[in-house]
Amino acid sequence: MNIIACVKQVPDTEAQIKVKGDGSGIEEGGIKWVMNPYDEFGVEEALKLKEKFGGEVTIISVGPARAMETIRTALAMGAEKGIQIDDPALYNADAYATAEALAAAIKGLPYDIIFCGQRAIDDDSAQVGPILAELLGIPQVTFVTKLEIDGKTAKATRPIEGAQYVIETSLPCVVTATKGLNEPRYASLPGIMKAKKKPVDIKKAADLGVSGASKSKVVKFTPPPARPPGKIICADDTPEGKAAELAKLLREEAKVI
């Protein structure tokens, strides 16, 4: 089975994000970069399918030089090879341009199934997987928490509010992974040592025949407003007095009741 897993390098969930003074992006100094956690579910599922059916897992990432660490992490987990699409035209690309570059890189490869994370935790757009499927003209199932493959078709479980869909589709298809699908493995020390010898192709937008141009443009980054300080109610020291004061504030200041 030929399996592709798309990964994105994102700031660690614990990273403290600071917006640049001019609002053009975020300060990257001091940030720890990690594999997008939802992509980890995709990589793990890809490795499990390979272990079951044989074949190869190829990792693809669009990103600057530092994104190589994320590809190597996936290789250390057990994938066979990687493709890095590193082109300044694609830095800060939108979901369409990213998916277009991924599609162009994938078109020349044999594949039975493609995994993406359901969304990246940095821009939260949740669009790359779906656009990629459209560009490749193959089916897609998103937000998958359970996947069964018999070699020709996929049966995927997707939660919806209060229930779940079970969706059957032919292969090849795009599956976007979410929490619950599996428990991603840790890269082992032997895996890390082997990963450095595994091949990674580095490609530019032009190599893939795409311009890298985004359809949307980020106008400005602004940090969320600082949380206003809390208020301690101490008007009257009895519970009744405090409750009355609280009700008054909720009605008049917060206007929530």
Added chain:
Amino acid sequence: MSNGLVNTRDQQFLLFEQFKIDGLFEREPYSDFSKDIALMMMSEAEKMAVNVILPTYAEGDREGCHLDKTGQVRVPKCFHDAFKKFCEGGWLAAVRSPEVGGQGMPVSLYTACSEFFGAANFAFLMYSGLTSGAAHLIELYGTEEMKNKYMYRMYSGEWGGTMCLTEPGAGSDVGALKTTAKRLPDGKFLITGTKCFISSGDQDLTTNIIHPVLARIEGDPPGTAGISIFIVPKIRVNDDGTLGEPNDVKVGNVEHKMGIKGSATCTLIFGEDGKCVGELLGKEREGMRIMFNMMNEARLEVGMQALGHASAAYEHAVQYAKERIQSTPVWEMKNPDAKAVPIIMHPDVRRDLLWMKAMVEGIRAINFFAAYALDMAKFAQTPEDRAKYLGFAELMTPICKAYSSDMACLVTSKAIDVYGGYGYCQEYPVEQYMRDVKIACIYEGTNGIQALDLVGRKLGQNQGKNVMNMAAEVQNTINRAKAVAGLKQYAAKLEEAYFAFVDLTMTFASLGKSSSFLIPILNASPYLELFGDVLVGHFLLWGAEIAQKRLEEIFEAKGADTIGKRRALVHEDPEVAYYEGKVAAAKFFAAEVLPTVKARCEVIKQGEKIPIEMAIESF
């Protein structure tokens, strides 16, 4: 944001900016490594520590270990899955050679990973640590048959290992042990005796346990010179590798301890039914020498335990002090409208935190350097270099073990102080650090024994060259720091402490030559602490000198040409904040602690013998 366990930035500073371990990657045996790979391994260690091991910390403490009705020890349930993942990751045998199933990792690099694991849950780490250590003894001294039978399956984590020295009547005095070995016709031995305080002595993580056991062959002389070492499996292993009959190794009890409750500390009874069979490891009567391979490694690991706990306690305390709001600042004393501030704003808390920071970074440097010295000994191109670095590791081992654990106890105690009443409650994690770390002062040779090892054995080793080489390192640091404008006065403080300490060391040496042992022995513990303080001063100042240079480079690159601009950068640039902290911790230690060294040396040199002169009845 901090992971709450270890400052990875400081680890990277030590490894790559101060000790420059990437130099090791240039040739064998470490040429398969690179800085990228090292960073990736450290990052995986962090994930393993935070996601897999840390969740077992409080749970393992609350559940503890128990002996079930069948005589089998049960470890905390949550350890099982974590142990499996830890072994699958290849961490158990990370520093062992690839030929025997290890990863061939430099010890200094593994040390950074092990700090994380120890900070996450040292009680958990002991099962794999003892297994790796026991398997290493078989690797060094075992026959091919023993290696095939036991070693590989231990390095993979399939079977466990222990270290059986202590007996009820033979702790610090190992030579007094009573366990015996009786020759059998097939060349094996019948082992009979009781061992106590055996860490990982029994557990249900692995299907078999291989015990290296110290015992005296019938007829061999008393004392340590008559001790041999035997490989004793919990369950006998058939020639085809399958498990056979139980080997008459019974668990007497599991201790109920103050800390590291997740680590099963057992009394083991060998040969109660006369059916416990052991195989001699190495030669007869060389048991102590062989076991010392494992003990030296274990002592360094105890130093790492101390470091891990101190680091986690400090990281927690800093985070708490930034969030906990209490009391108005002292300069607002007379302002009735003043608001309460985070407690890190209070001078007393702040001072404690800086002392903790300096101490954690200091013992981190001491332990990392000892590990680096082991790597350099392997890497060295000349016999002189090899001897020099091996000498550093040998000299520093008792300091890594004893100084780190004594200081870690103080750091964890201060962390509780920062939390106040909450710190004393189990709802918060810091009280467990203090309980768990205390054992580091005791096992693997009490800190008193470590001090005697330093004064009685290590100082004179290699004709005193080891200590002279270390003195030369300190002198180099002083000379370099003197050339840096902002550090000159602190270099002078290190120099004063250093002269006093060297002078005391010379005094000890001449007392030793004239057979006047009492003063060095009576003062071995304070001497070890002095040595530790001088080394912390040395490593911190060395780091500060590098950090100061980096700061100047950053200031120039960012056009920060005024004090105002430089100060502003601390808040904007985490690198500037880190380097400023590095310099401040070194200055603080030099200003606060180093000036006491001279006075403490003088006290020892005065030769008072009051504790000995006072009669026991007067205590």
